[in-house]
Each structure stands twice: as structure tokens, then as C-alpha cells.
Amino acid sequence: MKCVLCNLRKGKRFCPAKRALICAQCCGEKRVVEIDCPESCQYLVVGRAHEAEAESARHLLSSDPRKREARARVLERFEPVVARLEYVVGQRRRAARDLKDSDVAEALDLLLATYRTEDKGVLYEHTAGGGVVEALRRELRDAVESMRHPKDGRFDSLRLADAIACLEFIRDLVASHIEARRSPSSYVDFLLRMVPRESAADRAPLIVVPGQS
Ligand SMILES: [Zn+2]
Ligand SMILES: [Zn+2]
Incomplete structure (x- = not known):
């Protein structure tokens, strides 16, 4: 058959x-x-x-040993942070079926530009005029901010340098999907497949989301 x-x-x-x-x-x-x-x-x-x-x-x-080391460090110490940010992207993909890997790359670049500027002591928010990139950028920023300034004392606050390292880690993931040219939505589709649906929220979650447990 x-x-x-x-x-x-x-x-x-x-x-x-x-x-x-x-x-x-x-x-x-x-x-x-x-x-x-x-x-x-x-x-x-x-x-x-x-x-x-x-x-x-x-x-x-990665052919670059420094990159390999940095990625291993992020995975070892900040996997829940990466998982939370990927969850945000996966949810956005579920809501916006036309979301592409390139949109995610753009949103991350804007956020990274903002945080690298802040790291130098200047507050300036880089934004995308509107649309799906801006919506995703804001959601990612809100997620990062809630981890930098946790409301209850259960979690250590995420340092700016570590937030940048996590965003760079995800940016590299997106780049590797874009380079592989399998589909323009290869990374976001992967996240969509991985993240459990809300209807199954009462089941054991696959991804531990800090601050939401
Ligand atoms: Zn078939
Ligand atoms: Zn099936």
C-alpha cells in the first residue's frame, strides 16, 4: 500500500x-x-x-577549536537558557507559519547588536521596523531580560556576557542550517517538531524552561 x-x-x-x-x-x-x-x-x-x-x-x-570550546561551554553551563530561547523561536514558528531561518538570524543580530552596545556601556535598542522579525526580537529580548532579572530568587541572574554567548550560540546554529541549504525554514521547522504542543503541556515536558516551572 x-x-x-x-x-x-x-x-x-x-x-x-x-x-x-x-x-x-x-x-x-x-x-x-x-x-x-x-x-x-x-x-x-x-x-x-x-x-x-x-x-x-x-x-x-567546528573547524575552529576556540569555537568548539565556546560552544561546549555554553551547552554545559547554559543549556536551559538556550532551550528557553529555542522554545520562544519554536512558539513563534507555530504562530507564524511563514517564519524563516533568515528572520531568526535577523532578530538575533539586532538583539546581539543591542547587547554588545550595552556591554560597552551604551544603552541603545536596535529594532526591526515591524513584522515577524520585530515580534520575534521582542519575544527573545523579553525572555533574556526575564533571565537577567529573575523575579523570584530561585534562579541566578544571567550575566550579560553569558546572555551574549547564548545568543551567539543560537546564531551559529541558525547559520549552520542556512549554510546547509536544506530548506529556508530548516532550523525553525526543527524547533517546531521538537517543542511539545500546548495541548500536551500536562505531560512531562521535554524541555525544562527556567522560570516557568
Ligand atoms: Zn510518503
Ligand atoms: Zn506520528
Whole structure:
């Protein structure tokens, strides 16, 4: 029997959302992004774990040893911060289906410019006139600010230099997706597939969000 989605390859996986057999390629590429997968789907659970592993291994690769070291340090010390910022991007992708990796790069560049200026002692907020880039920039800024100035004492406040390191880390991830040229929304689609849906919020979260637990 052929896959009900592409009608090309053999359907080998029973998709609980489509209630039909689909092929492994459609399952991998379209899960969550085009298919409303239930969080309980085993292909989704296993696929997320594999994808997360492959992604993090890929991002520790760099020909520049200084970069490799800096990335390992960010992952070791600030993984929850990176996860929270990626969660923000994933949510924005869910709300704005036309969000592209290049929009994320632009929003991060503006935020990095603002924080590098602040690091030199000058307060100046770099903004994008409007649209999806500006919306994302503000959401990322709010997330960073809430970690720099946590309201309750449960979390240490994030230092400016460390916030910059985390934003640079994510900026490098976006760049590597853009360079790989798989699709203009390769990174944001990855995040969309990874972040559990709100309807499943009562289930165990995959990503620990500091300040929201
Ligand atoms: Zn297919
Ligand atoms: Zn599925």
C-alpha cells in the first residue's frame, strides 16, 4: 500500500493522526509541521530523541577549536537558557507559519547588536521596523531580560556576557542550517517538531524552561 501523503513510496508506518499508513520519509519531514501528531505517537517520541542527538552532535563540530570550546561551554553551563530561547523561536514558528531561518538570524543580530552596545556601556535598542522579525526580537529580548532579572530568587541572574554567548550560540546554529541549504525554514521547522504542543503541556515536558516551572 502506498503512503497516503506522497502517494509515491510504500506506507510502512501507521500514523495515528492520519489513521493510515505513511512512509518513513513523510513521517520524518512532515511530523508536527504538517501532521497533527499526537504527543503519544512513538515515531514522534523516538524521532525527537534522534533528531536532538544528531543536532547537538552537529553543533559541536567546528573547524575552529576556540569555537568548539565556546560552544561546549555554553551547552554545559547554559543549556536551559538556550532551550528557553529555542522554545520562544519554536512558539513563534507555530504562530507564524511563514517564519524563516533568515528572520531568526535577523532578530538575533539586532538583539546581539543591542547587547554588545550595552556591554560597552551604551544603552541603545536596535529594532526591526515591524513584522515577524520585530515580534520575534521582542519575544527573545523579553525572555533574556526575564533571565537577567529573575523575579523570584530561585534562579541566578544571567550575566550579560553569558546572555551574549547564548545568543551567539543560537546564531551559529541558525547559520549552520542556512549554510546547509536544506530548506529556508530548516532550523525553525526543527524547533517546531521538537517543542511539545500546548495541548500536551500536562505531560512531562521535554524541555525544562527556567522560570516557568
Ligand atoms: Zn510518503
Ligand atoms: Zn506520528
